[in-house]
Amino acid sequence: MTKPVDKFERVSEIARRRGFFWPSCEIYGGISGFIVFGPLGSILKRKIEDKFRDIFLRRLGLYEIESPVILPERVFKASGHIEHFKEPMVECMNCKRKFRADHLLQEAAGISPMDSERMSLKEIEEAIEENGVRCPECDGELSEPRYFLTMFETTIGPYSDVVGYGRPEAAQGIFVEFRRLYEQARGKLPIGVATIGHALRNEISPRQGPIRLREFTIMDLEFFFDPEEPGCPLLSEVKDEALRLVLAESRLRGSEEPVEVTVKEALEKGYIKMEWQAFFMALAKRFLMELGVPEDKQRFIEKLEWERAHYSVQGFDQEVYLDRWGWTEVSGHNYRTDYDLKCHMEESGVDMKVFKETKEVERTEVSIQPIMARIGPDFKGDAQRVIELLTKVKPEDVEESLKRLGFYNLEGFKILPEHVRIVRRRITERGRRFLPHVIEPSFGSDRLTYVVLEYAYSTKDGRVVMRIPRDLAPVQVAVLPLVSKDGLPEKAREVYSLLIDEGFTAQYDESGSIGRRYARFDEIGTPICITIDYQTLNDDTVTLRDRDTWRQVRTSIKELPQLLRGFFSLKLEFGDLGKPVE
């Protein structure tokens, strides 16, 4: 029983053979979850990242920073990753293989991802028993499920006690630097800061290919804004963009039918809570369209409460339809509120608040002053700790509890009215101090690279043509002498040098018949083949062949640089490049 060859298999075969991507370390048997982007793939991937930079950063005046992949433990303690970034795992008692428990329940017991992802360890254990799930490899009995921390751990420096982790997202490297970034932006909001770089997730069972990797490239954009001024002034640029939304309420009713609404409608109807989130979702849709994914192969699926990351209050996944896996996440859009800045402020003790001038306002500040003369004798050795804890609670809560109950429970210490003085002061303020809120669009560029290839894959007359959008093509131009004699190679070399000097990515090729060479360049998605023939020697003109239509035009060599620049910056179409050849 062989499965039919799907697009993933076809694309992967070309990817391996021609140099887009393949499994890392094949000579050592491969290493699950790690891939290599080859000579063609690395350029394609970088061009996708550069397009992200162009659409999300340069055009909007937002920033990029490059921060380390390895960060110290405290960062992830603060961010909640050490507590939350784990997956349920079971081990086969017989062959000792390990599996993600929720995936196993999906595959072996048909439990939906929606249900299996919300299960507790106990519920997983019961579901395994009830459904008689056994090891898919050797049919052995499975262990009790337990949690596995899916971050890569290491130690920093020769002191073995400084634990570090590979970042599972680039976001934390931005949050911990927020104060500096805010200063550098001269204290203005909103600011947006992105990082494009490698990230690490120690997946229990990585998928084949570039879909679920242990090491991957993340493109995280953290957009900081004042929650009291949440309006997006750029909304008019996207307000009529149509979005296909699969809402949480539909999903709870068991339907994945999308509603199709404009950005404006999505906000008016309250489907999307924040304007900036809607704005970035619209850009994400356009971004994917520029990568070659048509509208009807895209949708946004709203995450259910238990599916959302621990920091998110509303989240949508942008999904693209893939031949093998169906709807597949390509980006996440989360409203992270002030969760992360608050966490780092608490863990580091460093104030992360920003200040914004406003009209003068009067307000009352309530504070607690501990009365040492009573706390000392009553709490003895714990007195220091009690005083510390008192600095961290809300004075209003203490006051209210003392009034209502006559005491306040401070993590087990019973605080009585005689222990503290509640002080009220009238304050005139000239501004507000607050933590910015954050909207985060987040993409994985490995997966996007695969998406581009799957959507570019097509056949014409039984041959593969990779219709990669021309501004993303790894090799822009092939320079081909019609035959490798009579001075044509020399002339072709001249044209090649000209194009290289003008900044194009070109390849020279004289081996094999011209038809075979065209086929070779179609297969790697080279938009233009330039052929040098006998006429070239007479009049300095060459033919240009279009990858997608195989049409040809003739043009003079000296006009090539300008014409090709227009073509690759999408200002000219192929027909504009010369006179049609019969």
Next chain:
Amino acid sequence: MTKPVDKFERVSEIARRRGFFWPSCEIYGGISGFIVFGPLGSILKRKIEDKFRDIFLRRLGLYEIESPVILPERVFKASGHIEHFKEPMVECMNCKRKFRADHLLQEAAGISPMDSERMSLKEIEEAIEENGVRCPECDGELSEPRYFLTMFETTIGPYSDVVGYGRPEAAQGIFVEFRRLYEQARGKLPIGVATIGHALRNEISPRQGPIRLREFTIMDLEFFFDPEEPGCPLLSEVKDEALRLVLAESRLRGSEEPVEVTVKEALEKGYIKMEWQAFFMALAKRFLMELGVPEDKQRFIEKLEWERAHYSVQGFDQEVYLDRWGWTEVSGHNYRTDYDLKCHMEESGVDMKVFKETKEVERTEVSIQPIMARIGPDFKGDAQRVIELLTKVKPEDVEESLKRLGFYNLEGFKILPEHVRIVRRRITERGRRFLPHVIEPSFGSDRLTYVVLEYAYSTKDGRVVMRIPRDLAPVQVAVLPLVSKDGLPEKAREVYSLLIDEGFTAQYDESGSIGRRYARFDEIGTPICITIDYQTLNDDTVTLRDRDTWRQVRTSIKELPQLLRGFFSLKLEFGDLGKPVE
């Protein structure tokens, strides 16, 4: 006693305040050896990397691949890193701080790096005793020195027994993929493959700033060629380039005086052994010149035998003179021979040899056939091992030794003539099978980013002007309304939008006096300030101000895109951009 403020301090202050680079995780007290490249620094660093791509890859038709930072243990076992990639460390018995022993000897006992780096642990221990070296922090007594493996270790997947390491160089990620890369290049040599990406070295004592980091970006280029055809056909392009070489023989005589020779002379005199190595060294010199480092601030220092990495037979470090540190390595140029491919071939058992067609040649192949009937009884339990070892030795060596001595010493096993049969066969070959040799130029882009900033740093009328080469400037153009009223901001916004649409990296700024704004953009190295004044409203012209000379020219808005494109691609000079303003 305060040290005078050197350039490193001045540059770092600007870098932190304006957003080039700063220590990572400052809110958690910083983490030694990890830095962040900010909104300006990340663009500058990327442009440096793109220039490397342009000079070393695109123009030469060489390749780039992107491979994982984490690789399994076997890769580094094979490459020799687990054995060699370690540094001597001592610990203070009192404060428990740890130090690089050789650095301590350099700083506290004045022993030269040349000498301290070749010392064994025992010699280091003796030197510490003799010189009475103590802890530089608390004056405590130091422990015995021991080796510390300076790779970051982690475990891959939920099986705790799969050890992985953060790559200390990107080279291994290329070597392990050589077979695929060679296939993709359709079996032709030479091929060059680079990787630009993060690498990790768990330094015992990282230096401040971007000079010695634990996480950094490496740009490794592995150039594979046929050792029997080592000629570089591109040599004519660089043969007259002057190189300043500090040769090993001078260094052994205690002199660091460079000889200044052309590439051609360096090869003729045998200073540089391989043509390709000389070629890449010449490109490296030009690369650094394009980054703003003049010829006389560059040199190549030949590594002494004990300074070279374990895989190198000839190595030069390219050094640049820096204000604080003196001559500082910015790139390494090593002739790695077939060391790495051979190691991976042995460890993986996968044939890494390439085949090259030649004319038919007859040759004699000598092989050893073990005679089991004699080996079995004579070596008993070791027989299997003896047979294995026999497959790994050169048959010619065995034959010669048996003839000369009557026996062959096989790692302690005495092989006698009766144990083996020496077989000779005549073979007709249509090609050669061999391991390619490798020349490696290797750069660190963090350090280069700092180098660019230090060489760009200058003052004019008491103000800082960062003369960053204009094709590397993070912000290309500032758009400034002369005053923020009378419709000038609106007009300036139009110009800003035009430039953004045309692909420039621009900033709009209307806050503060025009002089202050010019100063702000001089400090971040923005080459052109465009000012929108009252005349603009009448005739659609603007003034352009040159960062370096503060000269101004006037030009029409509609010509801006083309003029600026010419300026930033180095085809036009500032004077070409318009009419001088009096």
